[in-house]
Amino acid sequence: MLILGVQRLVVLETPKTGSLALRAMLAPYTLPISDDAARHTGHYAYVQNHAARLAEAFGGTLETVAVVRGPLQRMQSWYRYRLRPKVKGLPASTRGHSFEAFMLAYLDGTKPQMANVGRQDRFVGWTGQAAGVDHVFDYKQLGLLEAFFSTRTGDALTLPVRNMSPISDRVDYTLSDAVLARYHAQNAEEFALYKAVTAQGHLKRPGLLA
Template sequence: MLVFWAEKLVFLAVPKTGTTAIEGALAPRASMVLRDPPQLKHSPVYRYRRFLQPLFAQGGGQPDMETFAIVRDPIDWLGSWYRYRMRDALIGHQNSTLGISFDDFVLEYSKGQSAPFAKVGSQAKFLTLGDKSIGVDHLFRYEAMPKAVAFLQDRLNLDEITLDRKNVSPQMALTLSKDVETRLRERCAEEFSVWEQGQT
């Protein structure tokens, strides 16, 4: 999470959406950087509104801080998690996806109460409020990163923001069978709905 106090902007870091690259580029410019623990770095909108927003309002009279986040196509997002959990550092760990097909990973994720290797959270839960409405003021699709960067350049009055590739998942070709994709879209429809509301 990055807080830009003078500009009244808070960046909420949805995991696996390029957040580490954005943090790397903008942390020196931010008033506050929450890196650890992960529960704070990746505070979802409901946690931000319950705990941090009141703190910011009391701390400096900034009740109208706006929020900004990135959302990624759910299949691509799951693919990134799948590849990330296949790395050598997780071999033998219950979170490892080594030896598990992408289809089986997605099927397990779509159960809701999934096995540890497919327990990766939810972009929809991260970004929505109790009534299922989008809880951030500015939501951009990961696939439209140049537009998100242009927004940040304008809002932060920066000439240029260069994002380096950081925390990148191992590269590999992934395909999802039509049957599994259909099941994912049916059982996790909210994930797709939230992504579709991101700016393109």
């Protein structure tokens, strides 16, 4: 969670959406108290544990920002990330497991450490019609995110490359039609969220003035 006091913004860092690059870009504007906050605080945890305190400290409500990406592409990124040598031999490693096995573990809950992945619709407080987060950006349209923060800070900002999952031509993301259909069915709300976000690139909470 990143707190930009002057800009009156809080960034809720959705896992696997380039949050380290976002941290690097916003470092000059982020308050030191951000270092003590849990990195991947979602909307409901923010509202419950932080919103009132920050509103009191800054004399009013702070706007929240998050990034989401295509659900299947995010699962592929998690799978690839957990192939890295650092976690080899650990329960969180996906080495020795096909992508389909990883997806089935996620869907079944049979290997929670290997396939412990949260849902983006829950992270941003998606109701089926709108997100609880004030500004939700599409990972594939990050130019809009850069423009947003450039406007709010008054500086021309560009995201650097940070912490990318290792890319290998040998990674096989093949899924059977049955598993893909099951994933779409079980995560229908996450797909609905991403459809709404990708249609606009920058999804604003209804009633937000700017």
